[in-house]
Amino acid sequence: MSLGKKTNIYELVLVGDADRPGLPEIMRGVLVNAGLQEKDVIESRIDGRISVSSYFNVKRNAQKIEAKIRAGRLNKVAVRLRRLESRDWQNKWKEDFRPFRLTRRIDVVPTAYRHSYRPKGRKKIYIDTVLAFGTGLHETTSFMAKLIEETAGKFKNFLDVGTGSGILSLVAAFNGAEAVWAIDIDKSCVEVAQENFKANAYSSAQLKVADVGVWKTNQQFDFVAANLISDDLIRLKKKIFSLVKPGQYLALSGISLENFSKVKKAFAALPLRCVQIRQGSRWAAVLYQRTQRKTRT
Ligand SMILES: C[S@@+](CC[C@H](N)C(=O)[O-])C[C@H]1O[C@@H](n2cnc3c(N)ncnc32)[C@H](O)[C@@H]1O
The missing domain is CATH 3.30.70.260 (ACT domain)
Known part of the structure; x- marks a missing residue:
């Protein structure tokens, strides 16, 4: 807009x-x-x-x-x-939009509260603009943020598929990601993410307008986070899976409960081990670990 x-x-x-x-x-x-x-x-x-x-x-x-x-x-x-x-x-x-607790260790703080909201011992993600999905108030985002935090220390590089506001990339950076790639099909989301990265003095992410389905990269990642609608997760499952390094992590969110069994079934065909499920009143998220076994995808 x-x-x-x-x-x-x-x-x-x-x-x-x-x-x-x-x-x-x-x-x-x-x-x-x-x-x-x-x-x-x-x-x-x-x-x-x-x-x-x-x-x-x-x-x-x-x-x-x-x-x-x-x-x-x-x-x-x-x-x-x-x-x-x-x-x-x-x-x-x-x-x-007020400050709130996103995860055990991280609060989301609108930049207007940067000087007035200073709780001790909490990490803060500053959100400069909410003109993209990903304030952290939505369950699909907070589930993802928690899965990333709980996997802290186990990933060095991180791919944020459908970055929206950029919030998950910032959560990953707070949890030890040394290199972050953030892509979104929507140019305006990439612009919003750029502003939010700036508000956090975070300049290490590789931010790109790209459709993950046709995104060309030779890289694989230690942690891939995809908060997309269920039909897109299913349609893009092979491509998303191919971006995960063997032995490493894939988190899916954006799954409405009515689609949960359909998504689980689609991903069950891939060499993935389910590590954790987070489920709320309307949404679910899953953390998988890719098995070491080499497979054709
Ligand atoms: C539900 S929002 C998630 C935003 C943020 N990652 C979060 O967890 O709050 C989904 C985002 O994915 C983007 N998206 C949808 N399809 C995509 C695709 N094929 N490739 C890349 N991004 C896509 C949308 O533009 C949107 O910003």
């Missing part, structure tokens, strides 16, 4: 009670069912309320999605569409 000064931005937001079990997933699901992509939905919590928002350049597009959502009559969820002033838009994420 272009952020030029004269761009109109429309915010469609659903707001509900943060204590209501499963509500964030329901609200996200409603937006996705209405035609949005997961990556375009931003979740935030503030003062006991949870909100999921999406942003549009074209009012008519926002209104179409709003109409579908209102037709579904969500119980105890407020639906709001408003035009943001350029000033509001540039500051919006700063209001809604």
Whole structure:
């Protein structure tokens, strides 16, 4: 989405009670069912309320999605569409996005809180912009971050397939990755990741716009992280697998529970040992270790 000064931005937001079990997933699901992509939905919590928002350049597009959502009559969820002033838009994420605990050792800190949020003994990932998937608030990202942290010390180089905001590359760098490759099919995500790397004074990643399916490299990696939708994981499984060094790690996330057995079955055909599964109310992630055995892929 272009952020030029004269761009109109429309915010469609659903707001509900943060204590209501499963509500964030329901609200996200409603937006996705209405035609949005997961990556375009931003979740935030503030003062006991949870909100999921999406942003549009074209009012008519926002209104179409709003109409579908209102037709579904969500119980105890407020639906709001408003035009943001350029000033509001540039500051919006700063209001809604607060520091939070991502893993046992790492907090995510919006750069607006860089000077005010300084807990002792915690590592901090600064996020400068949330205009790509990967604030860390989504379960698929936090599962990945935890799997990476738990594998700390066992990998030197790391490949982030579908880097989005770049958050997983930063988690990997905090956990001992000496060399990081981050790719995304979407140029705007690569730009966002670049800004977030800069906010963390991190300049060691090789960041590229690339579709993993056709990405040409002779390298294999100690840890490959792919947080993609289930159908893409299945479609790209051979290519993703081929990027993992024998004996090393592959983490998959972005798997909705209804697709979990399909994904596990697809990857069961490859020489991989399941090391750990993380499962929530709607999503699952898996950590595999590639066996040493040489195979044709
Ligand atoms: C769910 S987001 C994950 C973002 C971040 N890695 C995280 O875990 O929060 C998936 C990302 O993968 C990217 N993507 C989708 N298909 C891809 C492909 N074939 N090759 C590379 N990136 C892809 C999307 O543009 C998006 O940024």
